[in-house]
Amino acid sequence: MRAMLIVNPHATSTTPSGRDLIGHALSSTLSVRLEHTQYRGHAAELAAEATAQGFPLIIVHGGDGTVNEVVNGILGAPQEGLLRSLPVGAVPTLAVIPGGSANVFARSLGIEAEPLDAVNQLIDLVRRRQHRRIGLAHCDGRWFLFNAGVGLDAHVVKAVEKGRARGKTASPGRYIRSTIRTFMRERKLEPALTVTVPSGQTFSDVYFAFISNASPWTYIDERPVVTNPGVDYNSGLGIFAMQSARWIATLRVARQIVFAKDGPRHKKLVRVDDVPTVTVSASRPTGLQVDGDYIGMRQTVTFHAVSDMIDVMAPPE
The missing domain is CATH 3.40.50.10330 (Probable inorganic polyphosphate/atp-NAD kinase; domain 1)
Structure with missing residues (x-):
């Protein structure tokens, strides 16, 4: 072949x-x-x-x-x-x-x-x-494989990419440190995002939103980080969006995505699994990343799931 x-x-x-x-x-x-x-x-x-x-x-x-x-x-x-x-x-x-x-x-x-x-x-x-x-899945004229994000994670990716351009290694530790610094800076701002799902339900006052096409969302060394356990490559999209930037709420959810077996839950967390589309709009230009690549600043992005798109060499599911 x-x-x-x-x-x-x-x-x-x-x-x-x-x-x-x-x-x-x-x-x-x-x-x-x-x-x-x-x-x-x-x-x-x-x-x-x-x-x-x-x-x-x-x-x-x-x-x-x-x-x-x-x-x-x-x-x-x-x-x-x-x-x-x-x-x-x-x-x-x-x-x-x-x-x-x-x-x-x-x-x-x-x-x-x-x-x-x-x-x-x-x-x-x-x-x-x-x-x-x-x-x-796709958004903004580009296919993505496993996740995309508006806000926090996009800004973290941007910071890490700048570090790589200066010769710094994109290690898990660097991502964690960049996440903490970015979160401390952005928690002082007013929440800019609104998330809308096909049912017409709208979630406002969102600080950041992760969109998943698969699970886990990422890994920390060998440990999977799971935001939407009900999502896989055969389902629709998962939404993980925080409506709080308070330390207690954030740390509780952060612990759950690393250790909880049934996924994170919190009254200030918007978590929806298996939707065909989701739109994230922002009151000010906000960063967008797909599959760990920073794309740029956007104010409205619609994400779509598309089934049965490509064959991959992989073990049985």
Whole structure:
């Protein structure tokens, strides 16, 4: 089988020797064309090229941002308001070899965390022709895989990306410290967000909103952080939105998303699982992130879930 291997050489946990081993191992089973990304957006261009040339498999070695680019390159821009599956035709199957700092998408699918272990797992999946069909979500003209956010987490991602540009590692500790600093700054502001669901129900005075297409929302080292346990790649979207910035309420909910088995609950928490769309509007420009990539400032964003969009090489659900 032909496969294009798209590698982000600047991803957190990729190394030249590791990339060589991965390419050599994959070549024992697949006819591999290796491509390295050279700039932001290049992975999407390479994925679009591979799709146009009829590659049946695209393998990504990089972090969640690189995987997001590849999916957008494969599928092209989503149609606004799209709520159902499209006839996708000869769309390549997607495979992921983790290479970033969090690797949320790969881990949520049961992909091995160590790159070489993931390669061996992938070879076995290819030989057994084992894959899964999953749903995606989109907003602001861009597909996303597992989560998006308006407010706090977007501003944290922006801060961490600035640190990476200065050579600082995007470690879990750095994300936690940035989250605390950002929260302390933003809790002094008036809540700017309003969340609206298809039933017409509206939740105002929201400080930040997380939108999930899968669970967990992210990981802290090996521990999953679960905001919406009723959401997966076969369901609609999950909403997690806080209407309080008080320390006691925030710390209680923060503890629940890390330790509670049945998900977080609080009178100041808006938590809705399995909705087809959700709109978040803001009284002032507020940050938007998708799959851990900062997109920019927005005032109104509508998120859509779309079922059965792409095949991924992964163990059984």
